[in-house]
Amino acid sequence: MTTTPRENGIAAGRLAGPVLQENFCDLHAPLDAHEAKVAADRCYFCHDAPCMTACPTSIDIPLFIRQISTGTPEAAAKTIFTQNILGGMCARVCPTETLCEEACVRNTAEGQPVEIGQLQRYATDRMLDRAHPFSRAEETGFSVAVVGAGPAGLSAAHRLAMLGHQVVVFDARPKAGGLNEYGIAAYKSTDGFAQKEVAWLLEIGGIEVRNGQKLGDQITLDGLREDFDAVFLGMGLAGVNALGLGEDKSGVMNAVDFIAGLRQASDLGSVPVGRRVVVIGGGMTAIDAGVQAKLLGAEEVTIAYRRGQQAMAASEFEQDLAKASGVRILCNVAPVGVTGNGSLTGVTLAYTDTQNGKLVVTDETFTLPADQLFSAIGQSLSGAPEAVALEGGKIKVDENGHTSAKGVWAGGDCATGGDDLTVTAVAEGRDAAMNIHTVLMGGK
Template sequence: MSSSQRRPGVVPGRLDPADYAAAFADCAPPLDPHRARVAADRCYFCHDAPCTAACPTGIDIPLFIRQIATGTPEAAARTILSANILGGTCARVCPTEVLCEGNCVRVAAGEAPVEIGLLQRFATDRAMAAPQPFTRAAATGRRIAVVGAGPAGLACAHRLAMLGHEVTIHEARPRPGGLNEYGLAAYKMVDDFAAREIDWLMGIGGITIEHGRVLGADLNLADLRDGFDAVFLGLGLGGTNALDCPGADLAEPATDFIARLRQADDLSEVPVGRRVVVIGGGMTAIDAAVQARLLGAEDVAIVYRRDRDAMPASEHEQDHATSAGVRIVECAAPKALARTDAGIAVAFAYTEAGPDGLVVTDETFTLTADQVFTAIGQTLLPPEGFETQRGRIAIGPAGRTSVPGVWAGGDCAQGGEELTVTAVAQGRDAALDIHASLQG
């Protein structure tokens, strides 16, 4: 049990038992067939579709929407899943408001965009109710090791299995899924969707997952290179940035809170403070703050060092947080945390944008909380022997690293954007390059 769970004022069961299901209900309920046809009819089916250009996996969006409009959602699902095997998760968690929907031509005309995310979910949910439409090619006799069962590793493994290779995924945690299983808000991934999607994905065959396998501990890269024909690293980001101020140990990484909540069998047993402060401005900060409110916290504040326009979280997600009752405090940086009789006092200083960057002013204020979370970025300790760029594994075209026979993708690699859809694209493209390399 973490220190934050033992603190006075951080307790489980703040809601009546019957209220948890309602609080954590699906935040974007699916379309029924009639609504899906109506939504699909709004698409112009652009030839040079800006929505497709904005999708990291390059899904042919006009095609799959036309297939829904003509009453063939199964064909639409195949179009989606051929490009993005985790299209079900991406339909739920992608920042569509800044990617495909944000580039819809209807937006330029001052109209609401086509509901691409919900239409994608409509199609992929139907596909997952049946065995997957993909089959394996003839066995090649080649064996590939994938390190990490997150979105990048799963996408890479599935494509390699389709191409006839045998894949062994080495995963450190007890359950596969990476960010999808441990790091996304529960109200976006209801009904254990991440696990169900992986079970469906594994139906392709040819993939084995070994759990409790940690690179650098009981898993040696040299042994993997000797024992397999190729290696793909989809390590994710294992570390979190800590506050650089006195009392930093009184705060807990928001990722730990989210993972604890996602793995809870009973949400009423997850402790939460009456007053919660989240330091940061990205999606992790939003997810932690909103879920603290849903668990029964009365006063939740996100504090970000710049203004709202500069927050990494999209305007849509910011609005979702404020509609859930979360306060967003702009232009403030933490100075110190201290234990008091009233809880944890977090001192902040207001900031200003200066010609040489952010300036911390002498004007301060204090927020008192029972629980403080940090969401100020995650880090990677790259394996030895790899070229790196800005703390991540440097990769060339299609994920090739500086180490022969080793590819990488997802958040651990250069260009990783901490998005499921980007990780899927990198894992898929690396698989295709691995296959081409093995075939000479």
């Protein structure tokens, strides 16, 4: 362990390079051909496959697994990509344990589902090194603006391009990918996979990506509606909910920025982390921040969540992963204060209770020593144009993804119905693109 100078117990280079490399290697080693064949042979190939129903993108799971079992993984990949063009990333980050694999008949009968996620990765990884499997239809003469190069926007752009439209994708960040590039734990997407997948997706042609273009700054919805035949909004949730406790102190930051900074770091040893870290929240972001802090060399990491463990948005698998990594999870506690003069020294938590169906913060408190605090209590929509109606803090859309504004659709986390999953965003972008195409071509 190095002894680099540190401020408030926060330091970079806590672990040696080889240790960091091992800590942040691929969470799940990919299957080889033999392992994939064995895994595929466990599938019952159900006629009314519940796994397919459980998949937000409705991939024909029995078909692609059968194609793997018969030695045609490229055909399996096309089956997957037809429904989910970001199937490679979804195979890495999808909570399959609560979706397709939870619904698997093998899981019901034996408690051990078919490894659907791993099989999906086995198939899709082989296609990314080959020619793009889809071609564009004849040019329609229509152009569509897509705001946001995340899962929803990229999915919409690809489907629209495939249908023959010209697409321009506008994104505020320097790189395309959105959540896949900036918001996922580094050990879930290694070796620059997010950018590799984006480059492969763009091989369809007909898509131009313009980075550094933020809605409300460099571009406006009125301007896009004037210049394009349709607009799709898929900019995600850029706002970060604040704790309202000690954000002005050194050592306090939001987990989203921590994860993004780590994903963009060329040298993991350059990312500073505290000795004692506290994360507030109970979702995937909290887990990703807590686990990665531990992997960077933090000595103590605690995730504090205000409700019981069953209410945590993070799946049981993710919770177990955190515990296995040495992260402590405290439930039924809420932050009520921080200590420290300028720099964080501790986080004060109060026990919570549910009374008459409502969460109540009690007067019983304790303070955890901490030199770093990450807030992971959710994100919010930022910079929504006035032309579109909102509902529950998100852009209101109908069953086709159409907003209240003529010629404007939306999908993904920024729209109602989104559930903060890459796979759901992909489905919503794809389906909105199909409706945009129908409307542009004169249908209803």
